[in-house]
Amino acid sequence: MWIFVRTIATEKMGLYMIQSGYMGLLYCPYILERGNVIMGANVELSNAEGNRGENGGLALRTRLAIHAAKLAGWWLRKWKKGGGAALPGYVARLVEPEILTHLAQAVRRQGKPIFVVMGTNGKTTTNSILCCILETEGSRVVINRTGANMLNGVLSALALAFDRRGCLKGDYVCLEVDENASAGILPLLQPDCVILTNLFRDQLDRFGEVELILEKVQNAIAAAPRAKLVVDCDDALLCSLLPRCENPVVTYGINQPVFAASARSDVREGCFCPFCGKRLEYDFFHYGQLGIWKCTGCGFARPSPDYTASEIQLQKGVWSFCLGNMRIHSKARAPYNICNTLAAYGAIRALKIPAPHLKEALEGFDYGNKRENRFCIGRMRIQLHLAKNPVGFQQKISLLLGEPGPKDLLIQINDAWQDGRDVSWLWDVDFRHLAGDGSGLASITVCGSRRYDMALRLKYENIPCRIAESLEQAVRQALRCGSENLYIIVNYSGLHQANRLLQELAEEGRGKEKPQKNESKKRSLEKGELLS
Template identity: 35%
Template sequence: MKKIRFVLSVWVCKILIYLGKLMGKKGSATPGAIAYKICPDVLRILSVKISKGIIAVCGTNGKTTTNNIIDKILTDKGFKVVCNNIGANMLSGVITAFIEKCDLKGNINYDYATLEMDEAFAVKIFEHLTPTVMVITNLFRDQLDRYGEVELTANYLKGALNLKKEVKLIVNGDDPVLFNIAKEHGNYLTFGVGQKSVSSYKDGEMKLCPRCSKKLSYEYYHYSHLGNFSCDNCGFNHPDLDFYAKDIDLSDGISFAVNDDTKIALNYKGFYNVYNVLAALSVIKTLGIDFENINEVLSDYKPQVARMEAFNLKKKVILNLAKNPAGFNQALQTVMSDKAKKDIILAINDCESDGRDISWIWDVDFDFLKNQNVGSIGLCGMRKDELNVRLKYSEVNALYNTYDNIKEAILDKLETDSDVLYVLVNYTVIFESQKILKELEGKNNG
């Protein structure tokens, strides 16, 4: 009976995946959720068949990019990989990713699985599989009504790791909260930026020691609370990094050296992508896989939806996700590093998957927008009025106005004399924006 339920769950899930693709649906959670109801053991049965290892990827920002870079490297090295690469990162999305790769009998002959996991669901997922390696990119404030403060998210991750003591943990050693989790876990490696960076920016979210709750001291910040920290009270301080980036150059894409030997040069935007690439490379190295030809492997990597995604219309348009203070500040800093004359659209919704509480916009440094290269700013989304108030308080001098919808904003900004349009959106605006931009790009190139 158990075997029948398992095979039935696979069949039903595959049918739903197929129907979803026919209807053009992006999500992949529902098929896995129904498969789980039919056979609660479906993920456990499939995951033990992965022959070489399972990688769990968590973190507030950058986990989708990091996960997909790991997938790209492993695939290009000739390995067969299961990956939830469109970001369906709860239990149901992970189940869908596995079933999509297995045959109708539930056989799955794959080497690795690399799986992005929602921090709050990591415990639930770990109940059904055992990762070989877990990498955590960072912990920032995000979706306050769901996660609360950083400490709550940290507790979710600690709960998952307590279930699987044998997991090799790789953390961002520039993040004091993550390094504290690593020290408690014991079996860990660290990555980070090994020197003061060209992008050094202090907007600290968490300045208290995660061990004794006294104020942390910083020799320097990279951004938010990431940097070279130490506690004068209890002695908790920044680790000697196992994997570090140095000689960082952001003038033309990103370039840096890893541990004084491997040179990385990529056409990616944003200092935060140094961390994402380094996190992925740390995993690859830990798995015992060499870095040979790594620049060639990553040169044709296409970022996931709304990760500095480019469209060629009347002018270049860049779509990027910005969903919390740390991510928004890094996005704005990256946009302002482009010296071209630019227009900017900011779109914020407050649907359940965005988080209802948008008070975080008051922690975003909109002073970045006080720049002579900013032509105009368009505000839209369900919370456009709050954005309007927020920009007034920042005394942004650029012309800004509100729009009823994202399409109206895009069409209007395409008619200005700027060289580039940046569209910064939170989660539920992503796919609508991408669909509009792809349709316009098709007409422009048709």
């Protein structure tokens, strides 16, 4: 049955390709998909042309691959609204397996810098800030879409940014790269600057212990020795990479305590010196293992940061700070976003990119990116947050406790493969801060495929909660009888669905309901709930 459906789908895709007039070019991935038939012919074609074709310095085969990627992108836009951001990269690689190397070489030949952002938390935000700074200076920036940060996602972003003549439609390339995929990407990409935000435990069943990830990152940067590293020196784990690599390094960090106690949990990584094994000593912790640290055994210590934020103040719920002599009144509501801002700032300074409008860019930047969406439904203000690992979850708890007014909290925990099937990390989060009247929480509701695990976690802190069958049910319940602020924390697989649901409910609230469309969407939501 599946083979039958697949054949029909492939035939259909082939038909679209022929219709669109790209037949010659686009037949390639189609044929390759069906059995690698004309691969040999294709190689001869590109060799005859020479590895450096006339067009933008790209070989014919690479150009074919770009066209194939674009067709896949067009097809996605037309038929699959949202999702599948990695498909163009996949298709391009079918046509030309070496395409990332060629495209990266082309970008460098055209004199355009490549930034890479890596780290467990803060990749997307840091990349967005970087992009915002560059765009405010009037530059065009190529970035990859949120979450599309493995090989094919990175490749999609790059391939789709080349025009017909083989020129990059942008002045800078800013890519977030998953740490676990970095060893396969950085050697090919040879970026000019690599930002390392932090390393925490994350989905142990998929990626393994944090030491393994550290090793992957080390291999990745060792294979890109030209890249300037921008590193958060508050993270001792990241700093342990520095003596072992040849790359030029700049560091950033925060010298004063700004994080609330609720941002920390007692469970943390790397308590011991990676070189001599002695316990690291801390003046204080920011959050996770980040803080002001030193080893009393071998002298391994936090370097004094090249870039820091000073005179950090919380004013009316948002953070303001000084970068050099410049005071920035940011819109950041969570202190970890100061770290993200510093990372982007450090990268701009590291590559000596002139940024006369930096203050304007940072003060205008909206930290509530896709992952922290805000919605208004009736009289209720809703914030949607993503938390996919214990440190991230702890930050969200700290953030919501800092917000004024009574509030309801809704937590959705799924265990689809993207989330990690193991949810034991919930016990590494310190939920004690949610107990008691001081938290301002009117109610907590849990849902998702691991809702009972979440409820149990709260039970063992003596925190009562409601259990809902689905996110939709829980949100509707909150709309009926909740307070005015609803915070929704979801892990990865539920994010897209939650976003869609809230948009739909917001539309419904505004009376723009389209009954038929909604009906089918609701059905697919329910289906999604069952599957997850």
